[in-house]
Amino acid sequence: MNILALDLGTSSVRGLVLDERTVPLPGALARRKMRLAVDDDGAGTLDGPGYLACLVECLDELQAAGHLRDVSMVAVSAQWHSVLPLDPAGAPLGPVLTWLDTRPEPPADRSGPADAEAFHQRTGTWWHRCYWTVRLPWLRARVPAVRFVGLAEYVLGALLGEAPMSVSQASGTGLLDLRTLDWDAEACELAGVRGGELPPLAPAGWRGGLLPEFVRRWPGLTGAAWSAPIGDGAASNVGSGCVDPRRAAVTVGTSAAVRLIQPAPAGVPLPPLPGGLWRYRVDHEHVVTGAAYSSGGNLFAWANRELRLPSGAELDAALDRVPPDGGVPADPRFGGDRPPGLAPAASGKLHGLAFSTTAVEILAGLMAGVCSRVADDLAAIESTVDQPVEVVLGGGAVTASPWWRRAFASALAPRTVRHEPNPEIGATGAALVALGRLADPADPTGIGRTDDQPSPGPAGGSRP
Structure with a gap:
């Protein structure tokens, strides 16, 4: 079959x-x-x-x-x-x-x-x-x-x-x-x-x-x-093995999100929901709680188009010289806010530019800005469960950028941060839900830590 x-x-x-x-x-x-x-x-x-x-x-x-x-x-x-x-x-x-x-x-x-x-x-x-x-x-x-x-x-x-x-x-x-x-x-x-x-x-x-x-x-x-159909965010969680309150998924594709799945059969009272988080249904038996952002890999697309970035190994090497929390301080909300925020499109900002500022430092600052927003919302998500969670990074943007994975690991420390390089986590998750296998025990042994060597990203693949 x-x-x-x-x-x-x-x-x-x-x-x-x-x-x-x-x-x-x-x-x-x-x-x-x-x-x-x-x-x-x-x-x-x-x-x-x-x-x-x-x-x-x-x-x-x-x-x-x-x-x-x-x-x-x-x-x-x-x-x-x-x-x-x-x-x-x-x-x-x-x-x-x-x-x-x-x-x-x-x-x-x-x-x-x-x-x-x-x-x-x-x-x-x-x-x-x-x-x-x-x-x-x-x-x-x-x-x-x-x-x-x-x-x-x-x-x-x-x-x-x-x-x-x-x-x-x-x-x-x-x-x-x-x-x-x-x-x-x-x-x-x-x-x-x-x-x-x-x-x-x-x-x-x-x-x-x-x-x-x-x-x-x-x-x-x-x-x-x-x-x-199921929502693509819920499918990404399932495909990442993040199917219970022990493990949260951070997915960065065109946009970005952080999410946690919890069991919640129909008719059963739901766990309290913090004021800044949304909650949707995965299926009739589970809910997913989280936060989403209008910016993710689309930040790289903008920077690559407008800032004449180096490519491939040259970009990786240039980013390696920037600390994980470094780069130009930036507000990455180019596309405005996702709920509950109300900032309109074109709300992105860069701060502290100098004549010595490089295109790579601007890119790093934008990516670090996304990491910071995820870290804040992950803390709110953890307040709904009784223990700190592990984090699994997924999506094409973080898979293609070793620096972004390190930046997330730094921003989300001291939590264990792993990376699922499978580019088909959404398809895999949708299939598991359709087959009624959402609750299959997740196996983290095949998911690499962000500090594993060699990097799980594709060779020369610095293009989210």
């Missing part, structure tokens, strides 16, 4: 085939880069039909290469928070708003939850521009939408005919009661939700199947069961 794992990310859409042990099959990967439309006004959008076309191309490529043979399960990880307005025929009325879009503002005629703390504990979120409580009224004032879906529901609905929203994706909207696993009445009132505007919620164990036209197009997926 093989598993097809789909990763519906912000910067790319990917399809990857794994074996029954969730080990990627050699060469069984198809990927299309996506163009995220951003501007200084705070827009961060994707083209929905274009995204669907790229996913179809990935599946065409895997089918043509024979990689879809023996696939019996399709697992999906998808970005949280996205929203797309649809017309009566189900066609998009605009682009997909992603997590990076900071334009939505609360309507002037509403004052937010009656009890903000109770609302935060119940939904794991805030009355904030990232969530549908603010996004739906903002969109409704601009387009005549009759229905709203996330990116995952849009693309899977086109392939499967029906695509209910998983509790994991629903929790990222800010409209879900995390304990009852139903839409929260106060959150829906804030969002101005009307009948039929929200997707139905997928029950535990939901499975879907391809429409006949796509079965004919991809015969390798005949009879394959499609599982409900």
Whole structure:
């Protein structure tokens, strides 16, 4: 039995085939880069039909290469928070708003939850521009939408005919009661939700199947069961082996996040949630608590484009001369704040520049700034458990940068900090959840410490 794992990310859409042990099959990967439309006004959008076309191309490529043979399960990880307005025929009325879009503002005629703390504990979120409580009224004032879906529901609905929203994706909207696993009445009132505007919620164990036209197009997926999508952050935790309160995951890809998974069956009271942290659902049995940041590997992309950085081994050598907490003091919020912060896009800052300042010192300062923010929020996450946690670093950006791994180890000391170099942690995690194996004991023996030699990063790979 093989598993097809789909990763519906912000910067790319990917399809990857794994074996029954969730080990990627050699060469069984198809990927299309996506163009995220951003501007200084705070827009961060994707083209929905274009995204669907790229996913179809990935599946065409895997089918043509024979990689879809023996696939019996399709697992999906998808970005949280996205929203797309649809017309009566189900066609998009605009682009997909992603997590990076900071334009939505609360309507002037509403004052937010009656009890903000109770609302935060119940939904794991805030009355904030990232969530549908603010996004739906903002969109409704601009387009005549009759229905709203996330990116995952849009693309899977086109392939499967029906695509209910998983509790994991629903929790990222800010409209879900995390304990009852139903839409929260106060959150829906804030969002101005009307009948039929929200997707139905997928029950535990939901499975879907391809429409006949796509079965004919991809015969390798005949009879394959499609599982409900989970949030990409939750999938990364599972793929990193961070599936219980002993171990937190710090993932740095395009953006960055720190997260901890805890068991929380439906109907059971949830652990108290610190004021600065969010909480979402992994599935019907687990929650994930953490903090996220709009900046991560995209800081390197900016610095590489604008500052004429050296490359490969030359960049590694230059960074080696900068202390792990060194570089130019920097505020890395180029893309603004993720919840609960409200800083708009273009809030990044550099301090103390001199004529002797180098491009590498600017890059180091930006990366160290992310480490510092993670360290502060990890301390808050630890307050929800009864012991210090180990940390597992993952994601393409830290895998490609030995200096960034050392900087995280320094900022998070004295905790044990390990590195999981597997570039497919999201796909692996989504597959494990789909197979019902999330709670398999995590084995840290195959995860290297950040001070292990040789470096687990790819040779000459200093490009997050």
